Amino acid sequence: MAATPGQLVGQRVRRREDPRLVQGHGTYVDDVKLPGMLHLAFRRSDVAHGVIRSIDTSAAEAMDGVEAVYTGAQIADMVPPMPVATPFPAPDHHSVAPERVRYVGEPIAVVVATDRYKAADAAAAIEVDIEELPAVIDPERAMAGEPTTIYDDFENNLAVPLAPAGTGVGADGSIEDNSALDEAFENADVVISQRMMNQRLVPNAMEPRGIVAHYEPGKEELTAWSTTQNPHIARTLLAAILGMGQHEVRVIAPDVGGGFGSKINVYGEDFAAAAISRDIGRPVKWIEDRSEAFMTTIHGRDVIGYIDLAATGEGKVTAVKMRLIADIGAYEMVLTAAIPTLVAFMISGVYDIPVVRAELTEVFTNKMPTDAYRGAGRPEGIYFLERAMDMLASELGMDPADVRRVNFIQPDQFPYTTAGGMVYDSGEYERLLDQALENAGWEQMKADRDAARAEGRIVGLGMSFYTEICGFGPSAAMPTVGLWEHASVSVERDGKVRASSGASSHGQGHETTFAQMLADDLGIPMDDISIIHGDTGQVREGTGTFGSRSQVVGGTALLMASGKVKDKMRTFAAQMLETQPGDLSFRDGMIGPTGQEDTGVAFAEVAGFAYIPIPLPPDTEPGLSEEAFWEPEGFTWPFGCYITQVEIDRDTGELELQRFVGVDDCGNVINPLIVAGQIHGGIAQGVGQALTEEAVYDEGSGQLLTASFMDYQIPRARDFPRFELDHTVTPSPLNPMGVKGIGEAGTIGSTPSLVNAATDALSEFGVRHVDMMLRPEKLWQIIHGGDA
Incomplete structure (x- = not known):
């Protein structure tokens, strides 16, 4: 869709990168x-x-x-x-x-x-x-030093022996008080306890x-x-x-x-x-x-979670405890040990839970090291919590939507500090849930499911509600690296703009979204803007692209640099127009008095004057080139709800994903087309984890048994229904664009929704939980009374 200058943000502008790439004119490392x-x-x-x-x-x-x-x-x-x-x-x-x-x-x-x-x-x-x-493969055996230890300096293969967080944990990381946790479980009307596995995955970019x-x-x-x-x-x-x-x-x-983090x-x-x-x-x-x-190449996930949830008879969650065992493989890569800590950060999800405790142990095994893989800790944490919420709903005979609704953090509680110390920026969870239920036709879906079951079909519905920590910094979260971002904006003599960002695209569409944003800010056509990234010889500094931070942190840095250029251009334009700089605005390729559409000077003319300023305005240097470093004061927290319907073939155990309804909220949207693409890709990887993907090592030899696409199946287009996607908008107050990040959302929310749907479908067989991946033979064994 074409958009005129000043109207680009929020439009479905096609990616500028794609024609070059789809015609085979890209340049990759092997070229x-x-x-x-x-x-x-x-x-x-x-x-x-x-x-x-x-x-x-x-x-x-x-x-x-x-x-x-x-x-x-x-x-x-x-x-x-x-x-x-x-x-x-x-x-x-x-x-x-x-x-x-x-x-x-x-x-x-x-x-x-x-x-x-x-x-x-x-x-x-x-x-x-x-x-x-001897090969050390099972992380729970490894914790006892069995069958051997991999390092002399790490007793019982413990990379991180115990890292607690949450209620009753002191600033030094030690457990100081268990009374609130003990009281919550002693007084609970219902307690849900379950061991769950979030299996090892291969990123496969x-x-x-x-x-x-x-x-x-x-x-x-x-x-x-x-x-x-x-x-x-x-x-x-x-x-x-x-x-x-x-x-x-x-x-x-x-x-x-x-890359997906790998x-x-x-x-x-x-x-x-x-x-x-x-x-x-x-x-x-x-x-x-x-x-x-x-x-x-690094693997992802591989976390065992022992989950305990305490609640009232009305479904109000009073406490959650997670004991987490992360199999991090043979070594620590750059962020290996940090990724499982993000699982603990997600312990509250979107819920107002007064008491939480996460206790993390990281274990060395003889496997490829793990590190950040799309979602990086957030999929595991949300999966454990959302499975437990569905178990709670089942235990109490409540609608899964209702058990979530009664626990939501309310809009007037933001900024909200969880019991685990995370500060959420903004959210309207109930509004988004209502939108998802309406779009799905939830009541009709339940009626149709029950009718299908009456015919002997194995049909289930699933729901999940996620939030995720995004927009990485601030730097305090990773002081060894720093989580600011750098940008520069230069206006050339002819009025064309050259902007650089330390955020480096590997499929996210930076060249498009950054140009959209700057075109609106500068009031010039998008085609007049070039985006430079991915080269330390041309971009002086930067942090990079991960943790859904590019638009939040990188985009804001670009706006800061653009603002400095605009201030300088106002000074030059004010001299040319014999007016005051503060009275000038940028619109339609012109710089002129605010509210006077027919008065002003062309953007390109001001640019040319900046390089030959006669006379030079007082206290002003020639040229138009500025840079900025920007660091956020906190994280952003997008959120969403995914509803799925599945059917399992009674004779083969094959699971068919029949409907996928999603509503996401990533704050203000720069380009809905690119956002939809990010969500589609994330959903595909989340569905892959639920249904087809698992990295498996032989227990005796330590050989990787799923070392090719013959044995490690990623989902294909035919495995998906049409995605029914929508969004709400709850801007973040932490950056001038109100954006939150979206690149990992689909991966986080889709997996628990599918497993919840599969468990619902298998409920007639007395199933309470089934670990991923949901292989047909595993489901067939459940249906036919075997041991899954």
Whole structure:
């Protein structure tokens, strides 16, 4: 839909990025080709846990096209262990394992060759002798040190032994008082208790990871083309590991084919590539294949929750306790230890619960490390809570909508501080619930379900209500990184605008939404604005794209920089018009007196004057280029309700998702088309977790059994009904646009809704809870009386 200047925000403007990408004109990391470039392949561990006795690289070194082979010990001499960004203790994690391996797929050696195929063949020729040790796979057994411990310094495999939060927990993280918690459960009319599993997932971005590292010996500078979500953080970490100044390292994120959080990290392969390029003085490229992506790109979720909920007979929740066990894999990546803490942050959901307690334990196992995957802790927390709310409704014979309604935080309670210490910015939950029920035709859905059941069909309805912590900062939440964002806005001599943002797009549509916002702010056509991102050589500073923060934090920083440019342009325009700067506004490509539509001077004319100002206004420099750093004072909290209908085939156990009704509230919407796309993608991944996706390791050997799309099924378009989506608007008071973030919402709310629907469908078989994923054979066994 076309929109004129001043009317772009809120319109369904098509993404500016898409024509270039769909016509094959994108530039991804694998498209980068440099003179003299060599290729890397990694020899990886075939066992989950063991001590490296010896490595024989002689056969690989003798192969055609091989330029060099590096063992883990050699790489360890070139770069130190990888850094983390959390305050928790972390074991040494080398880019390439020098002595001991701790998961299948861990790098052991690196081959440098003239093409990737020769490199791969040579890597396979490396002979490695490993003394195999017992694989630690089950996190609850691991907590007892069984079958062994992975690290001598971490007793019973405990990465974080106990991290409590909520009622009765002191500022130092110690449990000071259990009386309120004990009293709530002693006086409850009903208590819901359930063990639940939020299974391990593989992110599987469309584009696997990759890097081209080019160290130039004459300049002593490194340029890295990377599939990163946050090039400035990548620059910081590469510089630190290599002992270089940040000004000597440039990171470019060209077109990036998705990330879902998995590309926040700088991985061992990235550090090794940079170190090898510096060592041999030539550019090197490494591109992950899909098998490696399954084994060696971070995994997500993998949290066990023991949930206890206390309530009155009328359905009012008086206390919630969650005991959480997070299987974080073999090492800590950049944010690994922090992600499970977000599960605890979500313990109250959208409900006014006076007493809450979360107790978190993080456990090392011989698996690929976990880290941020779309939602990052929020899907797990909301899943546990929303399953418990449905169990409460069932126990009391209440409508799932009613049990939620009676517990909602009310609009006049905002800003609302939960019992766990989270501060919610704004919300109107009951209004959104009413909209969702109306759109779904909830009463008719229940009648239709009951009629289908009378015919012998297995039909169920599910509901979930989510909120999520978004708009990451403030920096206090991650002081080792900082959660501000940087932006710059420059108006060129011809009136065209060049804006840069430290937020780096990998599919979110920044080039469109940022341009929409600035076009409205400056009163000029959107086509006159270029958005620059993803290059530390062109964007001075930045934090990056994760945690649904780009528009909230990055967009606000752009507005701040734009405001500074406008102030300066008003000064120039006031001199040209012989008026006062404060009387001038920006509209329709003009700068003129507010309320006088026919009076003013062209935006481009003022821009030209700024570079040849004769005479120069007092206390003013020539030019129009400003920058801003902006940090929010708190988090934003979008919310929503998802209603689903499923039917399970009695003969096969196959589950069909028949209806999906969603209402989201992400504050003010910049571009509804892009918001809908974000919700669609999130729903798809949430449905995938509920129905088809699970990363499974063999208990004995530690081998990843779901290491390809043959065994790890992601949902396809035919698996979905038409999404019936709508939204309400509750602006955030914490940023000038009133936006909240939407990129992870669909992933958070869809999963519990589907499992609630499946459990409702299976209620006739006495089912109270069924863990994900909902495989057909599992459902068939339930229907036919087997053990699921």
